[in-house]
Each structure stands twice: as C-alpha cells, then as structure tokens.
Amino acid sequence: MYLKELFKEMNKIGIGSLGIVILISVFLGMVTTLQTAYQLIVAWIPPSVIGEIVTETSMLELAPTITGLVLAGRVGSSLASELGTMRVKEQIDALDVMGVNSAAFLVFPKILGSIIVIPMLVVIATFLMIMSGAFIGNNTGIVPYNEFVEGALDIFKVKVFVLSLTKAYTFAFMISSISCYQGYYSSGGATGVGRSSTKAVVWSCVLILFSDYIIAQLFL
Amino acid sequence: MIEVTGLRKSFEGREVLKGIDAVFEPGKINMIIGASGSGKTVTIKCMVGLIEPDHGDIRYSGRTVLGLHIKEKKKIRQEIGMLFQSAALFDSMTVAENVAFPLRMFTKQSEAEIRERVAFCLHRVELDHAGPKYPAEISGGMQKRVGIARAIALDIKYLYCDEPNSGLDPVTSLVIDHLIKEITEEYNITTIINTHDMNSIFEVGDHIMYLYQGQKLWEGSPTEIVESDIPELQDFIFASPFIRNAYQHKLKRK
Ligand SMILES: Nc1ncnc2c1ncn2[C@@H]1O[C@H](COP(=O)(O)OP(=O)(O)O)[C@@H](O)[C@H]1O
Ligand SMILES: [Mg+2]
Numbered sequence: 001m002y003l004k005e006l007f008k009e010m011n012k013i014g015i016g017s018l019g020i021v022i023l024i025s026v027f028l029g030m031v032t033t034l035q036t037a038y039q040l041i042v043a044w045i046p047p048s049v050i051g052e053i054v055t056e057t058s059m060l061e062l063a064p065t066i067t068g069l070v071l072a073g074r075v076g077s078s079l080a081s082e083l084g085t086m087r088v089k090e091q092i093d094a095l096d097v098m099g100v101n102s103a104a105f106l107v108f109p110k111i112l113g114s115i116i117v118i119p120m121l122v123v124i125a126t127f128l129m130i131m132s133g134a135f136i137g138n139n140t141g142i143v144p145y146n147e148f149v150e151g152a153l154d155i156f157k158v159k160v161f162v163l164s165l166t167k168a169y170t171f172a173f174m175i176s177s178i179s180c181y182q183g184y185y186s187s188g189g190a191t192g193v194g195r196s197s198t199k200a201v202v203w204s205c206v207l208i209l210f211s212d213y214i215i216a217q218l219f220l
Numbered sequence: 221m222i223e224v225t226g227l228r229k230s231f232e233g234r235e236v237l238k239g240i241d242a243v244f245e246p247g248k249i250n251m252i253i254g255a256s257g258s259g260k261t262v263t264i265k266c267m268v269g270l271i272e273p274d275h276g277d278i279r280y281s282g283r284t285v286l287g288l289h290i291k292e293k294k295k296i297r298q299e300i301g302m303l304f305q306s307a308a309l310f311d312s313m314t315v316a317e318n319v320a321f322p323l324r325m326f327t328k329q330s331e332a333e334i335r336e337r338v339a340f341c342l343h344r345v346e347l348d349h350a351g352p353k354y355p356a357e358i359s360g361g362m363q364k365r366v367g368i369a370r371a372i373a374l375d376i377k378y379l380y381c382d383e384p385n386s387g388l389d390p391v392t393s394l395v396i397d398h399l400i401k402e403i404t405e406e407y408n409i410t411t412i413i414n415t416h417d418m419n420s421i422f423e424v425g426d427h428i429m430y431l432y433q434g435q436k437l438w439e440g441s442p443t444e445i446v447e448s449d450i451p452e453l454q455d456f457i458f459a460s461p462f463i464r465n466a467y468q469h470k471l472k473r474k
Contacts, residue, residue: 001324001325085311086310086311089306089308089311090304090305090306090308091308091309091310091311093265093270093304093308094302094304094308094310096269096270097268097269097270097297097300097302097380098297098298098321098322098325098326099293099294099297099298099326100325
C-alpha cells in the first residue's frame with residue numbers, strides 16, 4: 001500500500017515536471033553560452049573557457065536552483081493543494097477515524113518521492129543545459145564542440161558534482177516538507193487551500209534561495 | 221453500547237461542550253439534534269478521537285478510549301465507521317477502491333476476498349454498478365451511499381453519521397436515513413446521527429438527545445419530543461410556524 005503510493009507520487013512529480021524542466025534547461029543552456037561569450041570577447045581568452053564556465057555555472061547554480069524554484073511552483077503548489085483539499089473535504093479525518101496514521105500515509109510517500117525524483121530532474125537539467133550550451137556555441141561559431149568539451153572536462157570535478165546534488169537533495173526536501181506541512185494543516189475551506197498553496201510556494205522559494213547561499217558559503 | 225460521561229471541551233477559552241452525559245444503545249438510531257453551532261460535531265469528533273476532550277470519559281462496550289495505548293485504540297477504531305458530512309471519499313480512487321481501502325489497510329484478505337466483500341457492500345447500498353466510477357462522477361446521494369459502504373466494509377460495531385442529509389433533497393435524504401436504519405438493525409450497530417433535519421428525527425430516530433449551547437437539555441423518543449415542555453426545544457422543532465400551526469390544528473381535532 002505504501003509502496004504503491006510512493007510510485008504514484010514519483011510518477012506524478014517526475015513525469016509531471018519533466019516537460020517544464022526540459023524546456024527551461026535547454027533555453028538556459030543556450031543563453032548562458034551566448035552571454036558568456038558576449039562577456040568574454042577578448043582575443044587572448046581561449047574559447048574553451050566558455051565550456052568551463054557554462055558547465056560549472058550549470059552544475060553549481062543554474063540547474064539546481066532554477067529547477068528548484070520551478071519545481072517549488074509546480075510540485076509545491078500541487079502537493080499543498082492536494083493535501084489541503086483532502087483536509088477541508090474531511091478525507092484526512094476519514095483516515096484518522098479508520099485508525100490510519102494519516103500524516104505518515106499521505107506525507108511520507110510525497111517527501112520520499114520528491115527526494116528520489118527531484119535530484120534526478122536536476123541531473124537531467126544539468127546535462128541538457130551543458131548540451132544545449134555546446135550546441136549553440138558550435139552552431140554560432142563561438143566555440144567548436146571539441147574545445148567546449150575540453151573546457152567542460154577541465155572543470156569537471158567530483159566536488160562540484162557532489163555540491164550540485166547536495167543542493168538538489170536539500171531543495172527537494174524543503175519543497176516537499178514545506179508544501180506538505182502547509183497542505184496538511186490547511187483550514188478554512190477552498191480559500192484556505194488556495195492560501196496554503198500560495199504559502200507553500202513562497203516559503204519554498206525563499207528557503208531555496210536562502211539555503212543555496214548557505215551551501216555555497218559553507219562549501220566553496 | 222457507548223457511554224459518555226462529563227464530556228467537556230473548550231476552544232480558546234470558550235466552552236463548547238459543558239459536561240455531557242449520554243448512553244447510546246446498540247441496534248438503535250441515536251440522534252443528537254440541535255441548532256448549528258450547538259456542539260454536535262465537536263461531540264462526535266471527541267467520541268471518535270479526532271478531538272481530544274478536556275474532561276470526561278468515553279467507553280465503548282465498557283472499554284475506556286481516553287489514555288489508551290495506540291495499539292488498543294487502533295483496534296477499537298476498526299470497529300468504528302463514520303459517514304462524513306461531505307462523504308469524504310478519496311477523490312483519487314474509484315468507488316470500489318474506496319470501499320476496499322479499509323480492507324487493504326487492516327486485513328490480510330486476498331484480492332478475491334476483497335473484491336467479493338466490496339461487491340457485497342456496494343450491493344447492500346444498491347450501487348452494484350458504480351464500482352469503476354470516480355467520486356466526482358456520481359451524485360451527492362450516491363457519494364453518501366458509497367460512504368456508508370466504506371464504513372461497513374469492516375465489521376463495525378459503531379457508526380457515526382455527521383449530518384447525513386446535508387445537501388440532499390428530501391427524497392434522497394429519506395433513502396439514506398432508511399438505509400442507515402436497516403443496516404443498524406441488521407448488524408446491531410450502535411449508530412449515532414447528528415442532524416437538524418426534522419424529517420429524519422421523526423422518520424428513523426429511536427432515541428433523541430437535544431443539545432443546546434453545548435449542554436444536553438432533553439432526551440427521549442420522537443413521540444415524546446413534541447410534548448416536551450422545554451421552550452428551547454419547542455422553538456427548535458417548531459421553528460416553522462407552519463408546522464406549529466399544523467400540529468396545534470391536529471391536537472384540536474383530537
Ligand atoms: N476546531 C475548532 N476551533 C475553534 N472552535 C471550534 C472548533 N470546532 C468547533 N468550534 C466551535 O464549536 C462550536 C460548536 O461547533 P459544532 O460542533 O461544529 O456545531 P454543530 O452543532 O453545528 O455541529 C461552534 O461555535 C464552533 O465555532
Ligand atoms: Mg456540525
């Protein structure tokens with residue numbers, strides 16, 4: 001029963017958000033390459049530096065943070081409104097009366113599902129950003145593939161990868177736990193559900209940005 | 221049998237239940253009636269354990285539930301069914317899955333046994349073909365009936381219904397009332413209904429308890445209720461001048 005709920009949540013969060021994550025990361029990757037090139041037009045800087053910068057920015061900051069913020073909106077609001085609706089329609093009470101631990105039954109699969117799926121989405125986003133960055137660099141003649149890859153490999157370190165995932169896990173936990181909390185403790189009918197869903201998104205975004213800073217401060 | 225003694229509950233310093241004593245008999249429709257805000261919902265929420273009362277004792281067939289260990293509480297809870305005002309079906313599950321839910325959670329029955337029990341419960345509430353539908357696809361009256369089917373999926377001894385008729389037309393209301401009454405008598409369930417629907421009170425009520433501002437002012441049978449000399453209760457049942465006139469007219473003719 002619990003496992004079934006977990007797969008349902010993973011599916012909803014993962015597949016449901018894949019489209020928007022792909023869209024955003026492809027465009028961000030291209031823009032990052034163009035802007036980095038624009039800011040670095042000095043003859044003595046080798047173009048492979050663009051590969052370095054795009055790769056590192058994507059891994060360290062853009063992919064986790066932007067994906068986190070987008071998912072705070074997409075996943076946070078849906079988790080909060082789903083639980084909030086269950087609360088105001090007495091479905092949570094119904095579980096409690098039956099003797100089901102409603103918090104564990106409803107919240108646990110959502111948080112666990114987020115923690116499993118959101119980092120995967122971040123990895124996909126990172127990959128797509130770098131790919132689309134390399135693609136646009138090559139196509140516009142800013143930096144050929146081989147030089148981009150050379151730069152990218154230069155910069156790639158386990159530490160950067162670990163840091164990127166640390167952010168992803170932290171954000172996943174924040175989004176899901178804040179949103180579930182807001183939803184589970186909704187009150188005041190349909191307007192209350194709207195309110196808790198807004199709060200879930202706002203608090204998730206604020207805490208993502210704040211913890212982003214803390215993690216950078218601690219580890220860089 | 222459920223016994224309640226000295227039940228008290230305050231919210232933010234305002235006393236909502238002011239010491240309620242009551243006994244609810246098995247095989248009977250026990251009704252808690254009263255105006256909106258009189259404390260009916262809070263009373264049954266205390267009884268089922270959704271709200272922690274400040275004082276008082278609640279005993280299910282002699283077993284106190286307050287202060288009970290979680291495991292034993294869980295056992296008693298599985299003997300309790302509840303029909304909510306909004307039916308409270310799980311939106312993401314079909315009707316059949318809703319009815320199967322308590323069986324999946326609390327029994328080790330095989331899928332075949334569960335299917336059989338679900339079919340039986342749905343048949344009992346005359347919804348044989350609604351199994352694959354989602355709650356949003358059926359009417360309010362049907363949702364209530366599914367709620368009843370889900371409540372009786374496990375062999376329950378106690379059934380709570382919070383305003384089972386709210387939002388239903390008078391004809392559908394009576395269908396639900398009679399269904400609850402039949403099930404109560406068939407399985408000797410201790411049933412408690414919260415209502416302010418006069419039709420239900422006279423149609424299916426066995427024992428009526430009148431709540432007024434968090435206090436029990438009166439209790440008795442539906443035939444005794446019209447003769448009670450408590451002004452608050454008279455105002456409640458004869459809130460409509462039309463019914464009061466009709467009743468007095470009938471008295472005169474006698
Ligand atoms: N969770 C709560 N917090 C504060 N006040 C509450 C709460 N639940 C109920 N009340 C108050 O208790 C009183 C009785 O409510 P209730 O039992 O719902 O009445 P009803 O008889 O209509 O079912 C009302 O005045 C209501 O405002
Ligand atoms: Mg009520």
